[in-house]
Each structure stands twice: as C-alpha cells, then as structure tokens.
Amino acid sequence: MRVLVVGAGPAGATAALQARELGADVTLLEAEQVGGTNINRGPTPVRTLARAARLARDWSSWERFGLQGPRPVPNLDAVLANSARVARYAHDKKDIAGRLRHGGIELADHLGPVQFTDPHTVAAGDGRSWYGDRVIVAVGCRAAPLPVPGGELALTYLDILTLKALPREVAVIGGADTGCQIASIFADFGADVLLVEAGPRLVPGADASISAALSLAFEAKGMKVATGTRVQALEPGGGQVSVRFAPGGAVQHATAEAVFAAVGWPANLRDLDLDAAGVDSGPRAIPVDDYLRTNVGHIFAAGDVNGRTKLVQTARLEGRTAAWNAVRGPSRQMAYAAVPSGSFTDPEYGSVGMTEDQAARDHESAVGIARYDDLVRPVADGRPDGFCKLIADRRTHAILGAHVLGEYSAETVQVVATAMAAGMSVEQLAEMQFAFPTFTEAVSMAAQKACRAIGIGQFPPAWSYLGPEE
Numbered sequence: 001m002r003v004l005v006v007g008a009g010p011a012g013a014t015a016a017l018q019a020r021e022l023g024a025d026v027t028l029l030e031a032e033q034v035g036g037t038n039i040n041r042g043p044t045p046v047r048t049l050a051r052a053a054r055l056a057r058d059w060s061s062w063e064r065f066g067l068q069g070p071r072p073v074p075n076l077d078a079v080l081a082n083s084a085r086v087a088r089y090a091h092d093k094k095d096i097a098g099r100l101r102h103g104g105i106e107l108a109d110h111l112g113p114v115q116f117t118d119p120h121t122v123a124a125g126d127g128r129s130w131y132g133d134r135v136i137v138a139v140g141c142r143a144a145p146l147p148v149p150g151g152e153l154a155l156t157y158l159d160i161l162t163l164k165a166l167p168r169e170v171a172v173i174g175g176a177d178t179g180c181q182i183a184s185i186f187a188d189f190g191a192d193v194l195l196v197e198a199g200p201r202l203v204p205g206a207d208a209s210i211s212a213a214l215s216l217a218f219e220a221k222g223m224k225v226a227t228g229t230r231v232q233a234l235e236p237g238g239g240q241v242s243v244r245f246a247p248g249g250a251v252q253h254a255t256a257e258a259v260f261a262a263v264g265w266p267a268n269l270r271d272l273d274l275d276a277a278g279v280d281s282g283p284r285a286i287p288v289d290d291y292l293r294t295n296v297g298h299i300f301a302a303g304d305v306n307g308r309t310k311l312v313q314t315a316r317l318e319g320r321t322a323a324w325n326a327v328r329g330p331s332r333q334m335a336y337a338a339v340p341s342g343s344f345t346d347p348e349y350g351s352v353g354m355t356e357d358q359a360a361r362d363h364e365s366a367v368g369i370a371r372y373d374d375l376v377r378p379v380a381d382g383r384p385d386g387f388c389k390l391i392a393d394r395r396t397h398a399i400l401g402a403h404v405l406g407e408y409s410a411e412t413v414q415v416v417a418t419a420m421a422a423g424m425s426v427e428q429l430a431e432m433q434f435a436f437p438t439f440t441e442a443v444s445m446a447a448q449k450a451c452r453a454i455g456i457g458q459f460p461p462a463w464s465y466l467g468p469e470e
C-alpha cells in the first residue's frame, strides 16, 4: 500500500513514521522544512523567547531573595539568535529529515505548496506528482489576517523572530493563546502593552476563573487589557500605528510602535485544490469523522487542519491514528476528553478536560481549589499567586477537569490528565503522595478539597495550611 502524507509538521511526520512502521510505502511531501509550525516558527522558538523575557523580568524579584545587581538589558540579536538555535536543534542535532529518510520514507521537502490533481494524486509546482492509495492531509494552519481597514499594518507572531529592535509600545489584537503569549513576552521585556480581545474575557475558551485571574495578573504588571471590544481599524502616522477600538461603545485610539494580530488560525487550504479530490471543507478546516476520515473515504485529515484541538500533542496522536486507520482500515477513534495544554505566558496557565461551566451542563459537579500561597514551594520560589481548580463528578467521583494558573501550570495539569486517562477517581487522586515541596502538591490539595465538598474520604485539612478553612 502506498500512503501519501502532505505536510511534515508533528501530525504529518508522525503519520509518515506510523504508516511506515505498519509496512506501507510512504511519501511525505513538505512545502518548506520538516518540523512545521511547531519546530520552525511557533511553540519552539517562541517558548525560548518567553524564557528570555521571563529571565529579564525575574530581576524585579531579586531584592526579595537578597540579591543585588543591575537590571539585565536584552540584546535582541542575541535573544533571537538563541531562539533560532533551539529551533535549529531539531534539524541539526536530531536530523529529523535524515532519520525519516533513513527509516525508508521518501521525503520531498522545500517543494512549495502541493495540490491535488485527482483524489489519488498530488502534484508540486515543479511538475512532479505522486500517487497514494491513501492520502493523509496534515497541512496545519496559519495566522489569519486582521480583516479591518489598515489590517495590513499588523504584524503576526512570525514577525517577532525577525524584529530589528524591541518596540517600546506594543498593541496586541486578539487575546487568546497566541495573543496573550505575545503580549506577555513584550511586557516582560519592558514594553508598554495594550491587549485587545473581542470576546468578553481573555482566552475565551478557558475556565472563567483562569481568564479573570490572568487579566488581573497582566494588569498588575502594567499591561492594559481591553475585553469585549473588537479592533475596528489601524491607521499609520508618525512612525507609529493608531489602533481604533470602542470599549463600552466609546471610540478610543491607542498608538503603538508595533501592532501584532493574533485573531485566528485558519487551515492552509488555499493552495490544496481540495475540489480536485472531491474533499469537502469549511472556510477554516476540513471536517473529519472519529476515524479522521474526510468525506472521501481514503483521504484523512490530521492535526490543526481538521480544526479539532490545535495542539502539538494532539497533532501527533492524530497523525498516528490517521496512519493506523489508513493502513489497517478504520479501527481507531480519537478521544479528546483528557487533552492537557498550557501556555508560556507570565503567569502561565494550563488546563485539561471540562471547564466548570461545561461540567455544570451535564454533571452534578464538585470543585476543589488549592491556592498556591497555601503551599510551601510557590512561596519559596517567590511565585505565590496562582491556584489549581479541580472539578469532579459528585455521583461517579470521576475527575472532569483541572485548571491551573501560575508557575509550572502545564506540568501540573499533566498530572491530572494522567489520572483522568487512567480512570482514577477523585479520592484515589487525593490519596496519592505528591513530592514535597512541589507545585504539583496543588493537585493533591485540590483533590482533597473536592472530596470534602462531595463528602467522601475524611481528609483533614493539610497540616501546613494555617489560614481559616474556606
């Protein structure tokens, strides 16, 4: 069997490896460089940048720890070179392309966008074409343009990696995961930051408690946050960009040296010519069934392109699942109940499973909240602002979700994700030992509190908790 995989990000590269492992002849076609958004442009270099910004900001806490010294000054060229170094690591040190080829996968990269010419054939601009008995589309997404007058003046996350100087005033439009990340990085580098989100709260898909706490934390470090207001226009003037928006209905103009838009993440469908393959798509994604099949049975769509969850870890698992179903027939379904995710904003946030509002729709739920300042480690590390909220079903005691704001959020929710995947009950989680002193102890405390709310388990208040019980 011949399997064609289009796009070599985490979804496509994993799909190719899995299909090859199952014995298929595999061709992997990539417009640019193996690694996709993940390694080349998005999480990997931007996370490295966030680390530099965070180190710069940590200077403000030195005094509390009895340390003295001048404020560090970012050398932007060196900061960006380090981000590029980490992104290159996967290519230079791990040699992903070499390993794919060594594993027997025919890899054709730097092709420019390829397109369908019929339901089994994909062609590149140089005239070459490839046949597949099965085709896995894994072309990912891109930053949406800002659809307002002057929208072309806005930069995107891609432009951060080629900046020539750190802007002193930054406006970020779109306050979901990408926008919050960009805003937080520039704030930590010392810029004045305005963050504008059309929805009623930052990160509209997050648990409401995370959105509220994140807004407060951003404002506490000097950022301006405007929610419930859509940017209406951008205008140039005097080397700056003026941003028009209308919080509460009254029109306001803010100026910034640099404006970044993070207003959506539609799929890379433009160049694919899906019509030639008979594949139905919406404007932003290719719909798939639980086996990741499109409406055309032998064509699958994995990763961001199918619009389900837009995360690296899901892209990888969807790549494996699509390849399995392509080679062995539709026998593996995707499940999304325990997908952990986390941001590298300052403060970080992370989540897994249902939000409290979602849980309340179908469950009689109980909530346990552990505050970071009730634990030793966050206080010792000078990061006492944060919490872990754990949601459980009162009747079945199943763990429904967890939401964490503060240091190491993504690592902390991973513990809960593992417990959920293992089918543990909330009391089993509450009985577990957690290493001391760690941030993950928040999970233990939140689970014990959820048990107390349900009325199970007879847990005493944690011995180190000295304040009044809520």
Ligand SMILES: Cc1cc2nc3c(=O)[nH]c(=O)nc-3n(C[C@H](O)[C@H](O)[C@H](O)COP(=O)(O)OP(=O)(O)OC[C@H]3O[C@@H](n4cnc5c(N)ncnc54)[C@H](O)[C@@H]3O)c2cc1C
Residues within 6 Å of the ligand: 006, 007, 008, 009, 010, 011, 012, 029, 030, 031, 032, 033, 034, 035, 036, 037, 038, 041, 042, 043, 046, 112, 113, 114, 115, 138, 139, 140, 141, 157, 178, 268, 271, 272, 302, 303, 304, 305, 309, 310, 311, 312, 313, 315, 342, 343, 344
């Ligand atoms: C700034 C930023 C930060 C992020 N941070 C995180 C994070 O911390 N954690 C997380 O889990 N996720 C994060 N994400 C999301 C993550 O990058 C994506 O979910 C992930 O990369 C999706 O993998 P994919 O394989 O579906 O697509 P991609 O990684 O986008 O790969 C798709 C590949 O297809 C290629 N391609 C496109 N069109 C064609 C064509 N016509 N022909 C051939 N090839 C084509 C592209 O060149 C690309 O290499 C972040 C995204 C951004 C933008």
Ligand SMILES: NC(=O)c1ccc[n+]([C@@H]2O[C@H](COP(=O)([O-])OP(=O)(O)OC[C@H]3O[C@@H](n4cnc5c(N)ncnc54)[C@H](O)[C@@H]3O)[C@@H](O)[C@H]2O)c1
Residues within 6 Å of the ligand: 173, 174, 175, 176, 177, 178, 179, 181, 196, 197, 198, 199, 203, 204, 229, 230, 231, 232, 262, 263, 264, 265, 309, 310, 311, 341, 342, 343, 344
């Ligand atoms: N750390 C992570 O895991 C991470 C980081 C970045 C992105 N991602 C993923 O990538 C995907 C894309 O995220 P994203 O944040 O780029 O896009 P998004 O589509 O999730 O959010 C875009 C935001 O822009 C707002 N918006 C749209 N038009 C606006 C306007 N005119 N004015 C003000 N606000 C406006 C929307 O209300 C929305 O909240 C998401 O699924 C996300 O989970 C993950």
